[in-house]
Amino acid sequence: MRDPIDDKAFRGALGRFASGVTVVSTVHEGIDHAMTASAFCSVSIDPPLVLVCSHKNSRFHEAVLESGVWGVSILAEGGRETSAWFAHRGRPLESQLEGVEHHRGPETGVALMDEGLAWLECETHAVHDGGDHSILVGSVVFARVRDEIDDPLLYYRSHYGRLVHTDASEKTVYRPPTTQEPA
Template sequence: MASVQSEERVDRDAYRRAVGRFATGVAIVTTRLGGTDYAMTVNSFASVSLDPLLALFCVEKIARFHGAVLSAGVWGVSVLRDTAEDASRFFAHRGRPIEGRLKGHPHHHGRLGVALFDDALATVECRTAAVHDGGDHSIVVGEVVAVATPADGSPLLYHEGRYRRLSG
């Protein structure tokens, strides 16, 4: 029988294992500030509302991306194909050099000036509408101002701490 935590504080590792069983898509969120592109891998992107059109993602408060995206007020999301695991790993790694970080990753700048990956399954561009405290993360909610579906294919997934692909 599966174990159940008591009413006491939930163990952080047990929580990570439990929520890790929820498969998520993988995306790269971008912003542009002072002529510099910033990018970060996320699996916390979600649609919020159809009226008005709203989406969200979560960003750790200590990440360089946090200050950049809050200052810029605009951001883009590129939903990754199952062939983009290398890009996902690269943009998930802390301490990447700021300059030239998008070199080698075909992209263009969208309506809001943010980088969007050319081979993404979908792209979404947003203006920040609200930022909410989420513990060690901020929940960034944006008004959707542009969308596109540049490529076909299967999505890159993340489940139980590993990249996965759809089968069949």
């Protein structure tokens, strides 16, 4: 049997994975629930599926399981305060959207944050056990992109960051360095 993994090293390794920042929301029995999440990614293009991880002890977790619908607001750089607010445990549930600019999704009615670069609305497709989290896989029923800004909010080692745009992309042709034969 292996020795247990060093918790500090594990958390440190995870913190070195830069990610975007989202606010994931649901509405259950007329009450809005939301949380900040960086554990979000695409799963499939056909059919359109995404996933987000939710801590099993959070208020959001039970609400999203019961409602079966959720929204994802992929935050722009200007969404730092919104991200910090929805990451704060113990905020008042009934008034948590007061002062946060948002709109309702046309398909599910969930709150979507106006400070987003893009928005998705999902119906829960599957829920998987993920230790102290549940892995929620959502079937995307609505998607919208905001074209007038292109600066995402990033998260790295417990700090917010910004993207430095370069000319390189995944379509840039890679040319390995040439090596010379030894004489």
